[in-house]
Amino acid sequence: xxxxxxxxxxxxxxxxxxxxxxxxxxxxxxxxxxxxxxxxxxxxxxxxxxxxxxxxxxxxxxxxxxxxxxxxxxxxxxxxxxxxxxxxxxxxxxxxxxxxxxxxxxxxxxxxxxxxxxxxxxxxxxxxxxxxxxxxxxxxxxxxxxxxxxxxxxxxxxxxxxxxxxxxxxxxxxxxxxxxxxxxxxxxxxxxxxxxxxxxxxxxxxxxxx
Numbered sequence: 001x002x003x004x005x006x007x008x009x010x011x012x013x014x015x016x017x018x019x020x021x022x023x024x025x026x027x028x029x030x031x032x033x034x035x036x037x038x039x040x041x042x043x044x045x046x047x048x049x050x051x052x053x054x055x056x057x058x059x060x061x062x063x064x065x066x067x068x069x070x071x072x073x074x075x076x077x078x079x080x081x082x083x084x085x086x087x088x089x090x091x092x093x094x095x096x097x098x099x100x101x102x103x104x105x106x107x108x109x110x111x112x113x114x115x116x117x118x119x120x121x122x123x124x125x126x127x128x129x130x131x132x133x134x135x136x137x138x139x140x141x142x143x144x145x146x147x148x149x150x151x152x153x154x155x156x157x158x159x160x161x162x163x164x165x166x167x168x169x170x171x172x173x174x175x176x177x178x179x180x181x182x183x184x185x186x187x188x189x190x191x192x193x194x195x196x197x198x199x200x201x202x203x204x205x206x207x208x209x210x
Contacts, residue, residue, distance in 0.1 A: 008184030
């Protein structure tokens with residue numbers, strides 16, 4: 001089975017996340033972040049995104065209020081600008097033709113993950129797993145194991161695919177090989193520096209690897 005990260009791997013969600021973050025910061029009187037600053041904060045979940053944008057991070061007395069504002073706004077604007085990266089839909093269609101199981105694991109809240117997966121991928125992806133009260137966020141391997149169990153893939157060869165350092169660590173914690181993608185929120189150079197074992201630059205390259 002192929003296990004995909006969502007943000008920065010299958011979907012370009014950066015603009016909607018940036019807009020939601022700046023709406024929340026602006027609403028509560030904090031300085032806004034530009035695209036580069038926002039991208040640097042992505043990968044560890046939306047709570048970490050908001051915390052990283054605030055002075056004192058989670059210790060900031062306004063953190064919970066800013067986070068609540070962010071989540072409410074983002075839930076209503078999940079796909080204003082969000083779209084699959086070029087080549088992703090044809091890739092998933094070809095993988096499905098080959099009979100390969102596919103699933104998604106994300107550090108986004110579970111409801112948002114499932115909503116985006118249903119809208120953009122429908123039946124191309126077997127199951128989408130986000131963070132919940134019972135599933136810890138990455139790099140803990142909980143979401144990966146939950147996905148493998150849900151899709152009955154315990155005895156299959158499972159490969160993890162993502163765009164960030166968090167994804168590499170998640171794969172390691174789950175005992176899976178990792179393929180890193182350079183079209184997402186981290187550059188090829190950055191991925192190489194942090195020790196990515198395999199890097200691909202286009203979705204089409206994945207077909208050759210498997």
